[in-house]
Amino acid sequence: MITLIKNAKVYQPECAGVKDILLIDGKISTIGENISLEIKNAEGVLVEIDGSGMVAIPGLIDPHTHLLGGGGEGGYKTRTPEAMLTDFTTAGVTTAVGCLGTDGVTRNMISLLAKAKGLEEEGLSTYVYTGSYHVPPVTLTGDVMKDFLLADKVIGVGEVAISDHRSSQPSSQEFRRLSADARVGGMLSGKAGIMNIHLGDGSRMLELILDTVENTEIPITQFLPTHINRNPALFEEGIRYAKGGGYVDFTASKDPEYWEAEGEVRTSKGIKRMLEEGVSPDQFTISSDAQGSLPLFNEKMECIGLGVGKSDTILPEIRSCVLDLGIPLETVLRASTANPARILKLTSKGRIAPGFDGDLCLLEETTLELDTVLCKGQIMVRSGKPVVLGTFQ
Ligand SMILES: CC(C)C[C@H](NC(=O)C[C@H](N)C(=O)O)C(=O)O
Ligand SMILES: [Zn+2]
Numbered sequence: 511m512i513t514l515i516k517n518a519k520v521y522q523p524e525c526a527g528v529k530d531i532l533l534i535d536g537k538i539s540t541i542g543e544n545i546s547l548e549i550k551n552a553e554g555v556l557v558e559i560d561g562s563g564m565v566a567i568p569g570l571i572d573p574h575t576h577l578l579g580g581g582g583e584g585g586y587k588t589r590t591p592e593a594m595l596t597d598f599t600t601a602g603v604t605t606a607v608g609c610l611g612t613d614g615v616t617r618n619m620i621s622l623l624a625k626a627k628g629l630e631e632e633g634l635s636t637y638v639y640t641g642s643y644h645v646p647p648v649t650l651t652g653d654v655m656k657d658f659l660l661a662d663k664v665i666g667v668g669e670v671a672i673s674d675h676r677s678s679q680p681s682s683q684e685f686r687r688l689s690a691d692a693r694v695g696g697m698l699s700g701k702a703g704i705m706n707i708h709l710g711d712g713s714r715m716l717e718l719i720l721d722t723v724e725n726t727e728i729p730i731t732q733f734l735p736t737h738i739n740r741n742p743a744l745f746e747e748g749i750r751y752a753k754g755g756g757y758v759d760f761t762a763s764k765d766p767e768y769w770e771a772e773g774e775v776r777t778s779k780g781i782k783r784m785l786e787e788g789v790s791p792d793q794f795t796i797s798s799d800a801q802g803s804l805p806l807f808n809e810k811m812e813c814i815g816l817g818v819g820k821s822d823t824i825l826p827e828i829r830s831c832v833l834d835l836g837i838p839l840e841t842v843l844r845a846s847t848a849n850p851a852r853i854l855k856l857t858s859k860g861r862i863a864p865g866f867d868g869d870l871c872l873l874e875e876t877t878l879e880l881d882t883v884l885c886k887g888q889i890m891v892r893s894g895k896p897v898v899l900g901t902f903q
């Protein structure tokens with residue numbers, strides 16, 4: 511399959527200017543000017559896309575999603591539905607990392623892995639964290655390190671819940687041991703071994719991570735704490751943590767105004783504040799908690815309702831950073847492309863450059879609205895509409 515994208519303004523994330531992009535057999539082959547080809551592909555047709563008036567960005571990486579669904583905090587009827595292919599592709603997301611959450615009992619790692627493989631068969635790139643909120647973690651093999659070695663898609667452990675009334679309240683020793691197993695399991699399998707940490711609204715905030723970093727040889731870069739913007743106090747702590755060299759993950763939300771009413775710091779405003787505080791744009795990521803539950807609890811900690819995370823909350827935050835807050839696209843784009851790729855060691859992902867996977871999006875240049883999405887060289891979305899559907903869509 512050969513695809514030639516002509517005259518798009520290319521953000522690798524860094525801006526490379528107006529270029530042609532040649533994709534061959536699912537990989538980015540060449541970026542250059544005036545690429546013209548007489549090659550006919552197997553079907554006798556060279557797919558050519560006119561990218562003029564568009565920006566080309568790497569396909570978005572969503573580093574925290576519930577591919578299998580999640581929820582359950584309000585009983586059986588609140589178990590959220592699993593993700594479908596076009597939930598991601600129509601959001602510009604070409605790589606999704608799945609995890610289990612509160613409910614690691616009715617949902618298990620074998621189902622999560624099967625779901626991830628199903629989405630991969632449909633054209634998306636997927637990976638998973640082994641575990642769930644709970645410590646000790648649910649696993650595939652009964653052992654975190656064996657999971658890394660035996661399941662290619664396992665790249666980290668998560669989402670491990672701390673500072674939350676739903677967490678398993680792990681001791682510092684339990685948390686240290688799990689962090690060590692993630693690190694060594696990652697080493698032995700050539701993977702990131704990242705600990706994806708769920709931060710709740712509890713006042714202990716990042717304590718267990720800082721305890722591990724300060725009292726063991728495990729580096730702060732072993733951790734990717736998510737929901738850093740879920741309340742103002744945690745966000746302020748997150749700035750200090752990031753200035754100390756830590757990575758932080760913003761949870762983009764469906765309705766930023768509503769979540770601000772709930773005290774969440776809108777992702778785009780949080781990113782602007784982090785940059786103003788001198789945090790490097792290489793240190794934060796954006797995820798969606800897609801298909802995870804977004805439960806609301808009253809002061810008695812009773813679940814009084816819940817929403818469902820959606821991957822299509824990420825691009826609006828990138829758009830808001832650029833169009834509302836004046837942050838350069840090549841700066842904020844790293845948070846959803848090169849940063850998660852580097853932090854999670856997805857070496858073929860996150861950049862528009864020769865040799866990388868053919869995952870890219872074309873956005874209308876002025877509005878940054880999504881027009882086209884390619885996953886591993888295959889056109890999945892065109893003019894904002896899915897041209898490849900999931901099996902049951
Ligand atoms: C960041 C907030 C708004 C949502 C967050 N979601 C999860 O952690 C996933 C959820 N518990 C599930 O298992 O599906 C939360 O519940 O605190
Ligand atoms: Zn969470």
Ligand SMILES: [Zn+2]
Pocket residue numbers: 574575576611669799802
């Ligand atoms: Zn989650």
